Amino acid sequence: MFRRSTVITRRDFVRVGGGLAAVGLLGAGRRDAEGQEPPARSRVVLIRRQDALGEDGSPDGRVLHEMLNEAVAALLEIAEPAAAWKRLIRPGDVVGIKSNVWRNLATPPALEEAIRVEVVAAGVAPGDVAVDDRGVLENPVFKRATAFINVRPMRTHHWSGLGTCLKNMIMFVPRPADYHGDACASLGAIWKLPELAGKVRLNILVMLTPQFHGVGPHSFSPAFVWPYKGLIVGIDPVAVDATGARIIEAKRREHFGEERPISPPPHHIQIADTRYGLGVSDPQRIDLVRLGWMENALI
């Protein structure tokens, strides 16, 4: 059989999934002219709480807000969450909260609201904060934004392998399909656009009920989500996504009882590191801070 590989070791040549292989080879390791050196190390917070979801499976807004604040404080190594938020967001900022409205697994409105509350508490005028997904190119707040907070659920995806924080910014281009080639390899280029470059202050990968496999035209079945009850929070989108991808791969191994690599390979995460210099994809260089409930954390 083929040897095991993981999402962040794309240099491994052959990957097998669903009886077929994906051959990962050329180009992933190069750094082109538009690239820049990523940070030497990145800090990422994984926070989980058993009470993050209610008995009916819906998110508990109060608990989510507490998780968010605890994670932000731990991320910035500041005791008080309010002070941590003020490190991220300044009173004069105009803030776009980039959400995700995919109908089967959307960003929880309670989490959007928690972010909005903290941004306003950090001194931003309420009229200078907006939440949007599909309408970011027309949203007047997003058009004059000085800062973005990126928040979306983790799920498998037909074109990119995984729907990640990196992928979530695809709505900032008028023709998203232009970035679907090579399993969305060039998503990192979007983060270099003037309207985004250097403005994304925080990335939150929602792992409350992540989706680890997709079936059918609508690419969703309740059979392939599970109550992980977590958030992955970081400033570095690559490190956040690479961490989430490891959990999804572990869940697939656990569920299928065999190596079932994500297909197509979500190599946009590693390419965002190696080609675009957007962050760290190597788990050896990610400082993972674990908070809260860690049973079956899969990482």
Added chain:
Amino acid sequence: MMRVQIGKVVVWSGLLSLVLLLATCGGRSGAPGLAGLRGQLPDEARGWRAAGGVELYDQESIFSYIDGHAEVYLAYGMTGCLARRYNGPPGEADLALDVFEMGSPADAYGVFTYDRDGERVEIGRDGLYRYGWLSFWKGSFFVSVTAESESAAAREAVLELGRSVAALITVAGAPPALVGELPPDGLDANSVRFLHSQQILDTHLWLGEGAVLGLAPDTPAALAHYLRDGWSAHLLLVDYPDEGRAERAAAAIAGRLLAGPPGGGPALGQEGRWHGVQQRGARLVVVIGAANEELAAALLSETGAPKGGG
């Protein structure tokens, strides 16, 4: 447009043609198209009852219905999609029925092969059921029935609804001829994919960045996994309209896999697997990741040129 007078009634023959087109709406060989199926879809299955009417989506509006994945169907020449929801009995989730009309039976087969997990069920052609989802192809149609939450009752409703829709499609269709030319020895039938798009290939077999194979609607391709005596390999066949395109593709993929020209025997890659690239007329034959040289050589030698000289 010719005008025909019948008594005092003026009939525009062009209008008549349009009506007939709508009646068959892409139907082939006398089979009903989407418009014909639209009025025949079941209103009920095992206690699940149709909720509202039947929605019809075209190549533009499909993006609003299949959020984020419409390109899969468009890559196989989708011309339209019928969608209908069915409300379940108390405590049961809804069912979603989607009937896609594709560009040809080959494309209906192709989009079916996009996801081949599941247990075989005798519904339509090659019916598969897994996790509340039934899929099959028949004629130029790809049919999907999904239970939003699986239960024993929902499974039976899904299967019954699928059987009813399959019975409405009167033309069986045939798989693409290229699939029949995959060497049979050791072929994992459930691994066979038919495609003609780089993006679709990428989801099954990633050969590196860039569209080196020049895949297009006029280049049918078949991909399959083999297992012989415990040794595995993958085989990709692509038929081009002319030998020139096949030659260019062979050179490009050989440069990537073999670091040399195509046409020779298998070559050992750095990762310890064997690859091979050969051109047979207008056909490209690629062996990827064979566990040993003998298997790679056998798969190369067992694949011929396109029938008809190619």
